[in-house]
Amino acid sequence: MSGRLIGGRYQLATILGQGGMGQVWTAYDQRLDRRVAVKLLRPDRVTGPIGSEAAGELRRRFVRECRVTAQVDHPGLVTVHDAGSDGDDLFLVMQYVEGADLSDHLAEHDPYPWQWSVAVAAQLCAVLCAVHAVPIVHRDLKPRNVMVRPDGTVTVLDLGVASVLDTDTTRLTHTGSPIGSPAYMAPEQAMGGAVGPYTDLYALGVLLHELLSGEVPFAGTTALGVLHRHLYEPPVPVRRIRPDIPEPLEALVLRLLAKDPQHRPSGAQEVYEHLAPLLPSPGTGLSVGPLDPTRPFLRPHAPWPDRAAAPPPPPAPPAPAARPDVAAAVDDVKKLLGEGRITQAVDILGSILPVAAEQHGEDSAVVRILRKQYAATLMDDGQYRRALPELRRLADDRAAEAGPADAQTLQFRYDAAQCLEQLGEPAAALAEYRAVLPYYENHRGTGGDPARSFEIRNRIAHLLLALGDHVTARVQLQALLYDAERAYGPHHPLPVELRRRLDRQVEVRGG
Template sequence: MNGRLIGGRYELATILGQGGMGQVWTAYDQRLDRRVAVKLLRPDRVTGPIGSDAADELRRRFVRECRVTAQVDHPGLVTVHDAGSDGDDLYLVMQYVEGADLGDHLAEHDPYPWQWSVAVAAQLCAVLSAVHAVPIVHRDLKPRNVMVRPDGTVLVLDLGVASVLDTDTTRLTHTGSPIGSPAYMAPEQAMGGAVGPYTDLYALGVLLYELLSGDVPFAGSTALGVLHRHLYEPPLPIRRIRPDIPETLEALVLRLLAKDPQHRPAGAQEVYEHLAPLLPTLGSRPPAGPLDPTRPFLRPHAPWPDRPTVPPPAQPAPAPARPDVAAAVDEVKRLLGEGRITQAVDMLGGLLPVAAEQHGPGSPVVRILRKQYAATLMDDGQYRRALPELRLLADDRATQAGPADPQTLGYRCDIAQCLEQLGEPAAALAEYRAVLPYYENQYATGNDPARSYEIRHRIGQLLLALGDHAGARGQLQSLLYDTERTYGPHHPLPVELRRQLERQMQVRGG
């Protein structure tokens, strides 16, 4: 494959690594004359034969997820340059990063200085805080997905890729098992429940435990055995292995490894605040050597060793023009037709206040634009911005047509989805439970029960995420009975439910 041209411009050079679903290569960007890294993924390894509906869906989700994650601007993230498909492969083009992955860095420095561990974790908290605000959940945080550069800064890899392949798309996989690394997998993720920022915090706890102790907290000879230990065994306190570690650091790690997501820290920002007093202070000592992760705190923004840099001059942003509503609506339609969703979102966001001023905030024009804006924000993965728009739409529609109106209920389901994506499982669960009776009543009058089943499935997933395993199991078993009665035992939904329940039993049994 050496010398293969990907996407008409990226010439593969040297393979950096490979796994069950793909490979990572160094490559040469012929158009811009630079070295890049190219990740190749094989949809057929996850979903079945190329050309199947599942493979096509995976391709669509992959490109969408890459577009969403490429919008996150943070120095702790690898820059995404390009994404697409080439033959049977999906490809992701990223900046080429010099340095070592954290797994190799740990192996080369045994024992790993606890000050280094704190510096790595603090940088990861800064990254997670940025991506969770989008919101994006990494889902596969582990040492092999973290790079340490020569200037000591830490970069996170594979943002967005795991989310395409994880639990939400188990119906696309052969096994119905969540994609991820069992050693770093949170209990709710292992059980197939809804994931959120709290899931990444658990993985951060595992990673920090490994840096401090030299090993992951839960190991075993089989994946199911490891997942069982995540669910039911407490981790060994780190100070029993390394008494020199501060008590406050041990307490933070144990909080991150809490089985119940609600007992973990509230967010990456809170974790950072607990780590901050343990970070090395400016000028306390010089960097210990190459790839020292404390260096950014000791000499912030200093040039790389033997590599002076000159920042490019800042370019002032042009002032936005005041749009004409009718012309702008036509432009939005064109952008959406071409799949340029991010541009359409920005245009709709600027158009709404102008339309409200010209036609009135409660006018049909503004209502239609707000509906399009909310739908486009959700399609672009911008759930935080979509949520207030959906709440306005739901309240407005409920006032006009009542709480049982299909549009009102649709908006409330979208609100629940946003809350779920934003890492608020309890609020999402309450919203789904509030709308479910309306759909069940509709079913009683002869309507399609598919929406009711979908909501009940999400409730089961959220119960798992909240640690209510018994409640989730009862919910999913009841749903399995009803879906088999309605669709038959071979329909994809009951098949998926059986797989999920079997997996829960396997994990519980170890």
């Protein structure tokens, strides 16, 4: 495969690694004459034999997620250059990162200095703060996905890849197994529940435990055995293995590894605040050699070892802002959306809404249509935090006009619930889903919408699992399975998926 040209531009050179989902290669960008890293993914290896329609959907989702993750601007994240498909492969082109992955770095330094562990975790918190603000959940944070660079900074890889392959896993995979690494998988992720920032915090706890103790907190001979231990066994406190570790650091690791997401820290920012007092300061006498992750805190922004720093080019002067023409801008948005250029369409819609409100009035039909398109496009672009207030406003306005049972009102509220779920607010999302569910049920005398009702009940079960209420979630799934079989028959994809999930929960519980 060496020498193969990907996307008509990237020539593969040397394989860096491979696993069940694909391969990572060094490659050369022939257009810009630079070294890059190319990750190749084979959808059929993850999903099994699938039809062209499902494969096309997976490819579209892959490109969309790569586009969303490329919006995150943080020095601790690998830069995404390109993404697409080439033959049977999906490809992701990334910045080539010099250094060693954290797994190899740990193996080369035994025992790993606890100050290094704190420095790595603090840098990862900074990355997670930026990622979760989008919001994106990494879902597969582990040492192999973290690089330690020559200046000691860490870089996180594979952001967005797991989210593509783990979405609706039980429908898309032929095994029903969740994508991810069992050793680093949070209990709610293992049970097939909704994931959020709290899921990444658990993985961070596993990673930190491994750096401090030399081993993951839960190991086993089978994936199901490992997942069972995540669910039911307490982790061994790290000070029992290394008494030199500060007590506050041990306490933080135990909080990160809480079974119930609500008992973990509130976010990566809080974790960082607990780590900050333990970070090294200049004059501590620690090593600052190559691949030392304490270096960014001992010598902030210092040049890389043995590398001269080149001054950045002066910034270009900003272009003068022009007052947009609403009609012309709407035409531009339609064209951009047709070409899949969603991020640019979002920016235009955001700029023309205030102008349209000034010209036509805030309650005019023009502004409402634009606001509806704006909210939908924000959601399609993965900008759930910006979409949520727009959807709530749309829902309130529509409810005041047409009532709470109106189909459009309910759609806005349903979309808002989806945003809350994506933003890692499971309790709020659960409340919103439960509030709209009765309007889609048949017993209200409106005929209902069985498909949407089943979908919402499925999401409710996912969120109950994320909140640690496994018993109620299982009852909900069993009731949903009964109703879905009556409505669709036992061989419909939904009952098949539900049976698979219920069976998997039994397997994980049994270990």
